[in-house]
Amino acid sequence: MTPTITTSPRCHVALELSRSRWLVGALLPGRAKVALYTVLGGDAQGLLALLGRIEARASAEVGTRVPAVVCFEAGYDGFWLARLLRQHGVETHVLDAASFLVSRRGRRAKTDRLDVEAMALVLRAYLGGDRGVCRVVEVPTPEAEDAKRLSRERTQLVRERTRHVNRIRGLLTLHGIREVEGLHGGEWRAALGRLVTADGRPLGRFLCAELAREFERLHLVHEHVRQLDAERRAATVQPDAFPDAPKVRQLIRLAGIGEVGATVLVSEVFHRHFGNRKQLASYLGLAPSPYSSGDSAREQGISKAGNKPARTLLVELAWSWLRHQPASGLAAHETKNREPHEVPLGPEVVCVLRTYLEFYRPLLAAPGNKFLFPSGAGRKATNSLGTQISERVFQRTGITINAHLFRHFSAKLILEATPGGYGIVQDVLRHRDMATTRGHHADAEATAAARHYDGVVRQQRQRLRQGGQP
Structure with missing residues (x-):
């Protein structure tokens, strides 16, 4: 109103x-x-x-x-x-x-x-x-509020199922049993009777009784989930059984969104009208939370003050999209601050890259592969490449390093060569705020400035010894 x-x-x-x-x-x-x-x-x-x-x-x-x-x-x-x-x-x-x-x-x-x-x-x-x-x-209308029960009850059931599964696995792991049968259906009673501990003993009487009760509760949750899924499918097909059912069917046509996700989005988000994207971001808790006071300016992340079920689902959908469709334009999230940036390469780096592209990369990827550093399966190399580099550096030098430390090392080299060159460091590392650059690398710059000052004093002394003017 x-x-x-x-x-x-x-x-x-x-x-x-x-x-x-x-x-x-x-x-x-x-x-x-x-x-x-x-x-x-x-x-x-x-x-x-x-x-x-x-x-x-x-x-x-x-x-x-x-x-x-x-x-x-x-x-x-x-x-x-x-x-x-x-x-x-x-x-x-x-x-x-x-x-x-x-x-x-x-x-x-x-x-x-x-x-x-x-x-x-x-x-x-x-x-x-x-x-x-x-x-x-x-x-909300009573119908829109009631429609949320389908997705929210299922979320609670899934959490309860996870608790029962973890409890069963934990009880059996105490006795060295790591493979569990019947967690997702089947003859769990027969499988439970065949279990023995890692040291060859049968399970205790009270442990078997507790596991049996846990399995009974687990399979009751399985049955409730199946009933709820059947009820959801029937409600989204029948006319007037679910508010905005046509929107559910439209969302299902999109790649990456299934029946459960479409039902959650419609019941939690698309049952109402939003005047603009700011209202939508505020409702979902995805609006930014900037902090700007005086010379300090930074982002505190999203507000998270909104509809949590919908926000959780949207984040999961986004990560699934990036994981299964790496060629998507959304892959720009891999750049610093999620902004594209072009940096000219020096002649030494260009020479190394040319050697890699001509002699080594053809051994890693088939013709037509678009990734600069492909994995063994022909996909984009992720954390495994950084791990291999860290292991090789440790084998040769005994120094433990990771990929992120290379950024700080490059900033250290720049400030040693040009004391006070925070602008260069900010541009190379893609910091949005100069205060961030100064806060992270002030020590390295101070050391370089002290070394530069020692050099100036040394030159003045040599001039005085030679009879020159200071």
Whole structure:
């Protein structure tokens, strides 16, 4: 519900919901103090009656009808109360509690009374046009909220299945048994009866009983997952059984997205409308979190303040795409800061690369292979190439090094040759901020500057000895 900015008097009501009681704070027109009331937890009819009395009191004081506008924090009570109040004609807003501005003192007071008073003031400011005081959560339809249960229940079942599998493997590993049969179906009872420990003893009676119970729970989870998958397939095919089922069928046509992923994306994301890409990134928790103060500027990563199931799935889809389709344009993530960059090569490096391309690379890859350093299977060499280089350096010199240390070593060589050449180092290493370059390589530059100063002093001494001017 989009609020309307109006100057007509309204009564701003905030609710602090808990299991035992609901604390109600009402800010009447022209009042500076929030009036507090208490309703038994879960008593929606009592709340409606209280709102009627508050509206009557405010209308009597103002002389005209004063409607009540209600807000409460999104939490464990869900959205049923917001739907109920709206059905009775009460304008209701569900607020994101994490968006409130709070005191940053080391110890701040935290009580239900303070919270409900602050929420009433926040609601008044928000309805007055200040959109920066909080964020309003969109209330989903009952059908859209119910559709999420398919994917979220399956996620819980998969986690439970993983716990049972790990428990069974852990119990058997204690006795030296590493191969387990029947984890994903089959005659697990017969396989359990054939197991013996690594030192040739039969399994203990109580251990066998515990393993049997774990297997029973595991296969019950397997059965629930199969039932849920069958229910999902039937719901996405039947008309009106699943909201936005055509969107699921469209997503399945994309390479890399299956039935489970398409159902999650539709139920968690594509059931609602987004005005622009910023709203979508904010909803998913993928919006950037920059930190810029004075001369310090850096990125703190994504906010992660959004829909976690959808964000997790999208990250997994992206990594799967890059893993199984390395030729995709998304492979630009391998460059520093995910930005393409061209660096001219010196004559020594060009000579080494020419020798490699002419004599060694034909032995590693078939004609037409596009990778500069292909693996044995003809694919792009990943960590194995860096490991081989590190092993060879250690065999020849006894020094342990990795690929990332070559970056710092190159910066050290540059600063030794040109003290103060942070701009060159920043361009070669592709740092976005000069402060990052200085913070990582200030020691190397200081050493080079001291060595350069010693050279200047030495030259001056030689000139003095030869009778020259300093």
